[in-house]
Amino acid sequence: MKIAVLSGKGGTGKTFVAVNLASAIAKSIYLDCDVEEPNGHLFFTPQNIEKEEIKIKIPFVLSTLCDGSRKCVNFCRFNALAYVDRKLMVFEELCHSCGGCLLVCPNEAIKEKEKTIGVIQDGISEGVRVISGFLNPGEVSGIPIVKGIFDKIKADNEPVIVDCPPGSACMVMESIKEADYCLLVAEPTTFGVHNLAMVQELVKVFRKPFSIIINKVSDDKNPAKTYCLEQKLPIIAEITYQEEIGRISSDGLILVREKPDYELLFAQIYKSVLKELKR
Amino acid sequence: MKILIPSEQPNMNGEISPSFGRAPFFLVYDIEQKAEEFIKNTAADNRGGAGIAAAQLVIDSGAQVLIVPRLGENAAEILATSNIIIKKSVSPAIKDTIRAFVNNELANLTSTHAGFHGAH
Numbered sequence: 512m513k514i515a516v517l518s519g520k521g522g523t524g525k526t527f528v529a530v531n532l533a534s535a536i537a538k539s540i541y542l543d544c545d546v547e548e549p550n551g552h553l554f555f556t557p558q559n560i561e562k563e564e565i566k567i568k569i570p571f572v573l574s575t576l577c578d579g580s581r582k583c584v585n586f587c588r589f590n591a592l593a594y595v596d597r598k599l600m601v602f603e604e605l606c607h608s609c610g611g612c613l614l615v616c617p618n619e620a621i622k623e624k625e626k627t628i629g630v631i632q633d634g635i636s637e638g639v640r641v642i643s644g645f646l647n648p649g650e651v652s653g654i655p656i657v658k659g660i661f662d663k664i665k666a667d668n669e670p671v672i673v674d675c676p677p678g679s680a681c682m683v684m685e686s687i688k689e690a691d692y693c694l695l696v697a698e699p700t701t702f703g704v705h706n707l708a709m710v711q712e713l714v715k716v717f718r719k720p721f722s723i724i725i726n727k728v729s730d731d732k733n734p735a736k737t738y739c740l741e742q743k744l745p746i747i748a749e750i751t752y753q754e755e756i757g758r759i760s761s762d763g764l765i766l767v768r769e770k771p772d773y774e775l776l777f778a779q780i781y782k783s784v785l786k787e788l789k790r
Numbered sequence: 791m792k793i794l795i796p797s798e799q800p801n802m803n804g805e806i807s808p809s810f811g812r813a814p815f816f817l818v819y820d821i822e823q824k825a826e827e828f829i830k831n832t833a834a835d836n837r838g839g840a841g842i843a844a845a846q847l848v849i850d851s852g853a854q855v856l857i858v859p860r861l862g863e864n865a866a867e868i869l870a871t872s873n874i875i876i877k878k879s880v881s882p883a884i885k886d887t888i889r890a891f892v893n894n895e896l897a898n899l900t901s902t903h904a905g906f907h908g909a910h
Contacts, residue, residue, distance in 0.1 A: 589837075591842075593842050593843075593846045593868050595849055596871045596872060602864055
């Protein structure tokens with residue numbers, strides 16, 4: 512069973528919810544798919560870490576076979592190739608590893624080599640198996656890392672909590688593709704409503720059952736709640752803003768491991784999700 | 791001698807484009823013949839790597855000199871493999887720039903920028 516935690520913007524509390532939810536379940540797997548800025552591991556400080564490098568394929572040229580047809584240059588929609596002074600140049604950071612240049616070359620002058628784009632760390636933090644993806648700075652896409660993260664848990668049956676990247680673009684889609692359920696974290700602000708509408712549209716496209724957690728709720732106006740009520744969107748929990756939560760989090764601690772009442776709250780969220788999935 | 795200048799409009803009274811890769815047009819100007827030709831920069835619409843495709847276009851145009859206000863590092867890397875001389879423009883006006891080049895007033899472009907990629 513996989514629960515994806517996502518939001519339309521950064522800073523709403525995706526990692527906060529995902530880390531605490533995973534910790535409130537006796538035995539679970541936490542996946543950090545926010546590979547551009549993974550930070551769940553800072554809270555879990557996992558032990559017995561195993562590392563796996565993630566590699567993609569990048570073209571290189573056998574210049575003796577290249578006759579300057581430029582078929583590859585014209586084919587590459589990412590402009591990762593240029594033909595200058597009778598030589599083919601490859602711009603690795605623009606290559607999306609589609610392999611098209613190999614196919615269109617009439618002389619089989621292009622071959623592929625491997626390039627490391629990041630690493631996956633797999634470790635343990637109390638009852639939680641923590642798997643985090645790290646994309647090297649400057650790389651075009653973290654998708655191969657997200658795929659690599661999910662490959663690691665193919666044979667496992669424990670409940671999985673997926674900490675998604677912010678937004679609603681390709682990497683989020685890759686992160687929620689396999690999810691059975693989506694938790695949308697939103698802030699009680701007008702900006703929060705806009706971003707909630709975006710991700711909600713996304714999970715509808717993917718036909719995922721979902722509910723909303725409104726985080727950092729205060730006595731002030733709550734446009735996110737108003738929006739949910741108007742649109743008849745299910746709110747699974749509202750988490751009240753507390754300075755203490757902020758302090759515990761900024762100390763790198765996990766709230767449910769410090770405060771039993773919050774352990775109850777997150778266990779309740781998990782139970783509600785299970786109940787909804789059974790319906 | 792042919793020079794190439796990225797331009798905002800296909801017009802000699804127009805201005806130089808501040809962007810190389812995403813300039814709408816390239817002016818190819820023959821100094822001796824005083825002949826102008828504006829070519830559409832087909833690289834401009836690319837989502838990424840416009841500078842690379844534009845540099846390829848410049849090389850294929852046969853121009854010996856490129857005059858730009860600034861240049862990204864990928865384009866510079868490609869152009870460095872050719873014999874094209876890169877000059878830094880001072881005025882935004884195309885006509886002033888050609889005059890300044892003819893009077894040998896333009897310095898070589900010595901620095902490049904890292905580009906403005908990653909907007910996806």
